[in-house]
Amino acid sequence: MRYNTILFVFLLVLVSCGKDGEVYTDFEITFEQPANFPAATYDFEDNPITTDGFILGRKLFYDNRLSLNNGISCAECHNQSHAFTHHGHNLSEGVHAGVVGTRNSQPIQNLAFLEDFTWDGAKDELIDQPLIPIREEVEMDETMENVIAKLKQDTEYQELFTKVFQKEDAINQATFLKALSQFMGAMVSSNSKYDKYFRGEEGGGFTELEKQGLDLFKQKCATCHSGQLFTNQEFINNGIGENPSLENETGRARITSSNPFATVEELKKSDDYYKFRVPSLRNVEKTNPYMHDGRMLNLKRVLDFYDDDAYPMITRMDNLDSRLISTDENGDETLGIPMTPDEKVAILAFLETLTDNEFINDERFANPN
Amino acid sequence: MNNLKKWAFLALTTITLFSCNNDDDNINTNQATHVSAVLKLEHSLALGDQFTLTDSEKNEQSLELTVFKFLVSDVKLTTTNDEVIALSNNDAAQLVDLANADETNTIKVYLTDIPEGSYKSISFGVGVSQDVANGSTEEQAKLYELADDDMHWDWNSNLYIFSKIEASNLDNQNTVPKNLNIHVGNKGGNVDLFRTVNLILPETLTVAAKVSPSIHTIVSIEKLFTPDAPGVAVAYDAINAHGGTDDASKIFSDNYENIFEVHHLHPNEAAINLEDVEMDDHSHDGEDSEDSHSH
Known part of the structure; x- marks a missing residue:
């Protein structure tokens, strides 16, 4: 059925x-x-x-x-x-x-x-x-x-x-x-290719690369982009960092503040400052650019950002989501999600299967x- | 899947109920003309009046009132037999705005469709409850319109602003005069600031076709900050809208229950109909009207 x-x-x-x-x-x-x-x-x-x-x-x-x-x-x-x-x-x-x-x-x-x-x-x-x-x-x-x-x-x-x-x-x-x-x-x-793959329907044949990408996605991305909607529907600070040209942006802080006249300076003290919704990834290949202010032009950039190895880097605010921080025995922090170039290629191939023509x-x- | 089946069933039921009832709708609109009762709200201050409040540093601040308004919803009356009659928000909800008051600082809330009978009390909400805001969309049709523009937060899940009071500080000496600027609503979702006002009537209110009795009520605006016991006084600059606390906002909202007092009834005022008074109130041109002012 x-x-x-x-x-x-x-x-x-x-x-x-x-x-x-x-x-x-x-x-x-x-x-x-x-x-x-x-x-x-x-x-x-x-x-x-x-x-x-x-x-x-x-x-x-x-x-x-x-x-x-x-x-x-x-x-x-x-x-x-x-x-x-x-x-x-x-x-x-x-x-x-x-x-x-x-x-x-x-x-x-x-x-x-x-x-x-x-x-x-x-x-x-x-x-x-x-x-x-x-x-x-x-x-x-x-x-x-x-x-x-x-x-x-x-x-x-x-x-x-x-x-x-x-x-x-x-x-x-x-x-x-x-x-x-x-x-x-x-x-x-x-009715993306992924859905057909998941439901075992015709048109749902995955290549080896796409299968590998799905496995990597589950390990590295699905904590937040979880379930069949590919979002846990949480609001998190993902390290995106302030946009200097949008000075009044405070993310979810303005929603959860009980003061309707709160200033940006006041909202910066909120734990919800610069938190944004984890977006669904369905049709993600079609919805560029990315992030709440569209600052990343393509998905490769997004993966590079989360890998924290190329500009723009992850910004370490106090409320940066803990799932993006790993701490070693010396207390030194590593930010982001490590991915090799080959892994990124596979994940990108998988993300394209979320397009629903x-x-x-x-x-x-x-x-x- | 069980939930979905339930939804589907409900949806189907609702559609079936709605689908063939063209005739029913007209009956209501034709009957809704007689004003069953009038809630007359006589305010202690007019816009432009001066008053004094104490701030959180115990300094007296001289203020001039510029805005005072609140949304009324969930109007209910209790009969002498303890039966509660709830009026539809699409009829009885109202925006009370001091800017629209007459020369006696009075705003009239016209109530229709109250069953004939004897009543001992009336209650109403200041603002819009979570149940109503999250409930039926069509039952909010009038509230949406009342809130449109000025009593509406776009960036909030309960979109209604329950009440506003604003006043400018007359102290020119102060380098940072503390203007009064309080907008109340369920902003942020931490506390529920919706409040219900219960008014016991001093005598029985008789609702009948031949009269439109009125409930003359005094609204003591200053009591929002300095209420009678058991209300608790609150400094105007201590609440959330001034960067203060949820607790102070709760106390302030509680005080809405304290500012209304029924002074007397006009039990036998001549019957009026809604279309006439609405036209009269909207014109504001001072023309004499048999239907309106009865003092």
Whole structure:
């Protein structure tokens, strides 16, 4: 069996209540629980994923009206061909020319399985996540009030919201967020070569190098990039070091501080200073550049960094993750994860097997316009 | 897999329930016009008023109030038979903002859909509870809108700012005047600062179609810092928003339970309907209206 698939049989129900039986879509969205994935965190009770809700969410995702001056859509920085990241951009420009954000665009994939969102865990529910990019001045810089007002002017949206949420005047912030969340929640990437190898399916043949890479990955990387999501979902200081051009960056410290007006100097004393989420490595080969600020252009650089043998080196802050420190009998510290050049070649070969071309080319997730 | 099956079942059930009920929604909106009761909040200070607070170094600071606002959620009434009636946040939640007060520093919270009957107490939350913030999205539809812009933290998992009080320090001698700047919410996740206010009514509140009775309540803003016993006094610059401690923030939040006092009821005020008063309140143009001010 390829999947344990959960089919929500809602299409039948919706069709039975349709006004004139028009054909609305030629595909059906089901939330697919991959056999090798952990249980979903998505709140299906609050916001069940329906085909109509997904289609509405997709339309919103690709709609420039979510931003100030109708300049950009979510897809501006989350494009499908690169696993919904901003290919080649360390940081991304928002609606204001020349003004970039402070974090590298993260892939929109397997969000239904995550405990927290954004690099610092600013949100713990997928439903609230879009409020950040829409409202952030350096991203879409729009107010939710304006977004809702713009959508209400569009009779097509009025009809779609009414259809999905089964009431008149259905457009509000809650239903808007629910629709976006349905689209993003349904975006599951689980058909990489690695998945097929792991599940013993056709197309999952590993080369000797890839097998060797998987073994090395398990020894050297899987402590943090653990499980089938390839992340333990922790926030750690991985030694990345301060970015001198982003002086206000404090990592997770600003989230866990109970002082909403805490200064950067105060947050530097926090144990969460410069801690960031351990990212999933699915589709990692497609999501360059890397790290929270996109400072590493390719995966070889990332491995060299963790090996601590080439610039940039690991920065030894007080809260550097202990798994990156080994201490000998004299008390001397060695930082990082030792890897030989051949081992890096094998690990890189393995990482490429995490690319899911079915996901990247899935027309259901593509811009419908 | 068992959990997932349960979800799938719940999802299916929910969809089935939602899928064919076009007719039900309209009934509610048509009935929600009669104002069952009005919570009148008369504040002890207006924006621009001066007051004095003691800081953590025991110095008196002369301040001018610039912002005072809080979110009201989870309004509940208890009948004389001890039955608790919980009002939907999509109806009863409100942002009380002193900037919108009338000439008597009063803000009115209009309550609808209270079943007819006799009530002995009313309670409400200052802010938004974890249960509500993590619960149903559609039941937060109004709260999202109330919080939009000014009572909303993007970089926090409970996005609601529960309350704000700000004042500028009038002491020009001080090189670093300590302005008052307190925003309360469940920031950082260490302590829960959501508080519920319980108000025992001095006489029975009768809710009926022919009246819109009001509960005249005094809001003593200074008591946030110098409450009556058993409340505990707290220096304004000792709490988290001033770089202070979680404990001081807890004491400050506890004091929200202390600032409200029901002064009297207006049990027989003429029935009003929500659409009229909302229009009146939004206009702020001083036009006479039969429906509003009843003193």
